[in-house]
Amino acid sequence: MRRWLSAAIAASLVPVFAGGATAQEVVLRGITSFAEKTINSRGFEGFIDKVNEAGKGKIRINYIGGPKAMPPFEVGKALQGGVVDIANVTGAFYTNVFPESDAWKLTQRPMSELRKNGGFDYMMKIYDEKMNAIMLARQFQNTPFHVYSTKPITKPDLTGLKLRITPVYRDFFSALGATVVQTAPGEVYTALERGVVDGYGWPTAGIFDLGWHEKTKYRVDPGFYRAEVSVLVNKAAWAKLNAEQRKIITDAAAELEDGFAAVEAKENADDLAKQKAAGIETIEFKGADGKAWLDKAYETGWAGVIKQSPVHGPKLREFFSRPN
Numbered sequence: 001m002r003r004w005l006s007a008a009i010a011a012s013l014v015p016v017f018a019g020g021a022t023a024q025e026v027v028l029r030g031i032t033s034f035a036e037k038t039i040n041s042r043g044f045e046g047f048i049d050k051v052n053e054a055g056k057g058k059i060r061i062n063y064i065g066g067p068k069a070m071p072p073f074e075v076g077k078a079l080q081g082g083v084v085d086i087a088n089v090t091g092a093f094y095t096n097v098f099p100e101s102d103a104w105k106l107t108q109r110p111m112s113e114l115r116k117n118g119g120f121d122y123m124m125k126i127y128d129e130k131m132n133a134i135m136l137a138r139q140f141q142n143t144p145f146h147v148y149s150t151k152p153i154t155k156p157d158l159t160g161l162k163l164r165i166t167p168v169y170r171d172f173f174s175a176l177g178a179t180v181v182q183t184a185p186g187e188v189y190t191a192l193e194r195g196v197v198d199g200y201g202w203p204t205a206g207i208f209d210l211g212w213h214e215k216t217k218y219r220v221d222p223g224f225y226r227a228e229v230s231v232l233v234n235k236a237a238w239a240k241l242n243a244e245q246r247k248i249i250t251d252a253a254a255e256l257e258d259g260f261a262a263v264e265a266k267e268n269a270d271d272l273a274k275q276k277a278a279g280i281e282t283i284e285f286k287g288a289d290g291k292a293w294l295d296k297a298y299e300t301g302w303a304g305v306i307k308q309s310p311v312h313g314p315k316l317r318e319f320f321s322r323p324n
Ligand code: 173
Pocket: 040, 090, 092, 165, 166, 167, 168, 184, 185, 201, 202, 203, 227, 228, 229
């Protein structure tokens, strides 16, 4: 077992018997790839509370926690191998398991539509084959990403800037001339403080959670792509559940996905106001610059997915994008 697994996860492997002598409560080990209680984990934490409340004596999620228990870019592999059973994670963090996972950022249709038009099912086949996992709920589908920076940016050109990335931003920022440095969210503050980077990619909300606003002077609009953070379950763990246990989970998951549009709209509006109040200036690319910015984002984003996955990439593009 790896160093970071030993304590927290080994403890959770002890079978738990609850209620009467024969009743065995099934316990799933749950992990989030974002810091506990921050914006990208709160939806999952609420979901766990609901499952544990509705599942008393039948099913329980043992919340192991966030990046202190497991590095974010390891979560996908841990779920694939059954080291954890249920995870809150974004596709960009497990391209090491399968590269198509990062394509969720390119969806221009709501999940309700993708669940009907075949796009969701197409992705689920890949999750099944390559990750041994099932996606239960997507949170965030209307929240774009932005460049946040310590230096002014006057046009859709990032030449000379060092930017912190994940796979979400790599092709786009590189194509515009930036030097890119991949880090987990937990390393962004230090990278800014030490001047290792001049800025970073991140969605509209969340920069206050880890103190990045202290080091941020500008946010670039318009935002591009759509953030995705999802609850995934290991297939073998799922197969062991009975119909009642599954229903408790799928009900909580449906509630999470369906209710999230309102949550993200409010979080984004609140954070934009907070950014303004904190003195973070908006740099807005308008007209032809705005169009060039977004066109480049999607063009390079899809080119990256298709290069990594020449068979699935073009299919996903048909399902996910909305021709303009
Ligand atoms: O910037 C990131 O760490 C990242 O890729 C991401 C993806 C979804 C939500 C938040 C951050």
